[in-house]
Amino acid sequence: MVQYSRARLDASFAALSDATRRGVLEQLGRSDASITELAEKFHMTLTGMKKHVGVLEQAGLVATAKVGRVRTCRLGPRRLEDETAWLERYRLLWDARFNELDRVVEELKRKEKVHGRNKSE
Amino acid sequence: MDATRVSEPTSMKNRTTVERTSERELVVTRTVNGPARIVFEAWTKPELFKQWWVPKSAGMSMLSCELDVRVGGTYRLVFSHPAFPEPMAFFGKYLEVTPHSRLVWTNDEGDDGGTVTTVTFEEKAGKTLLVVHDLYPSKDALDGAIASGSTSGMPEQLEQLDELLVTLGTSAGPS
Numbered sequence: 001m002v003q004y005s006r007a008r009l010d011a012s013f014a015a016l017s018d019a020t021r022r023g024v025l026e027q028l029g030r031s032d033a034s035i036t037e038l039a040e041k042f043h044m045t046l047t048g049m050k051k052h053v054g055v056l057e058q059a060g061l062v063a064t065a066k067v068g069r070v071r072t073c074r075l076g077p078r079r080l081e082d083e084t085a086w087l088e089r090y091r092l093l094w095d096a097r098f099n100e101l102d103r104v105v106e107e108l109k110r111k112e113k114v115h116g117r118n119k120s121e
Numbered sequence: 122m123d124a125t126r127v128s129e130p131t132s133m134k135n136r137t138t139v140e141r142t143s144e145r146e147l148v149v150t151r152t153v154n155g156p157a158r159i160v161f162e163a164w165t166k167p168e169l170f171k172q173w174w175v176p177k178s179a180g181m182s183m184l185s186c187e188l189d190v191r192v193g194g195t196y197r198l199v200f201s202h203p204a205f206p207e208p209m210a211f212f213g214k215y216l217e218v219t220p221h222s223r224l225v226w227t228n229d230e231g232d233d234g235g236t237v238t239t240v241t242f243e244e245k246a247g248k249t250l251l252v253v254h255d256l257y258p259s260k261d262a263l264d265g266a267i268a269s270g271s272t273s274g275m276p277e278q279l280e281q282l283d284e285l286l287v288t289l290g291t292s293a294g295p296s
Contacts, residue, residue, distance in 0.1 A: 083267050087141065091138070091149070097176050098151045100176050103173070105159055106154075109155055
């Protein structure tokens with residue numbers, strides 16, 4: 001379970017550790033492109049570019065679709081920053097909520113102490 | 122850095138952790154300094170629940186809070202926020218109610234519906250460990266919740282730009 005998310009995160013960082021792959025993401029941020037177009041743009045062989053796109057695809061950063069003989073690449077569903085930021089906001093919401101809950105629980109405990117448990121129920 | 126598990130720095134307060142434990146699951150944990158009996162009461166009595174469920178810092182107010190906490194019973198929460206054109210309602214049904222230890226409810230307000238929330242109350246030495254588990258109907262539903270920036274119905278300014286990619290694009294792109 002934990003490994004699931006860790007593995008995904010590792011894949012993302014590994015994918016982003018390469019300048020060409022970061023360039024590919026930047027390029028796809030402007031417009032979708034075929035593997036051939038990307039290979040030309042980055043002065044690489046088709047095989048080399050396929051490899052890079054494969055790594056990005058594994059990390060969910062790029063999605064590809066084959067139409068006829070052309071494989072088109074676009075930005076994938078995984079936006080690392082989005083998920084991290086969302087989880088942190090979600091945590092802050094729950095943290096604020098629990099802080100209020102602490103207050104309510106303290107108040108209930110205090111009341112119990114004053115009135116005795118039987119009377120408060 | 123671990124992006125999928127976040128927790129606050131050590132402090133005197135009990136830690137709140139959030140983790141996406143699978144494609145469809147989110148888990149929140151927190152220990153509360155009180156027996157499960159009391160904590161459970163705060164989750165099940167409307168007059169108590171409405172005092173904490175919407176934190177003041179969220180800028181929202183709870184207009185109404187109806188909780189019929191029994192198996193098959195329904196709940197309905199209505200919030201207002203200055204940014205909402207109209208109040209928002211959250212509603213569903215209790216699937217399981219085990220006093221002082223477990224609550225399960227559905228969240229029926231969304232389009233895709235079907236997210237199920239399970240809360241367990243585990244008492245240890247006078248304190249209660251709360252585990253809030255959300256099971257989304259599909260990976261797409263949870264991805265969608267994240268992508269839309271909504272946090273349990275709390276409106277947030279969604280930072281549409283993927284800052285990481287923008288930064289990388291300007292500093293590390295190919296020349």
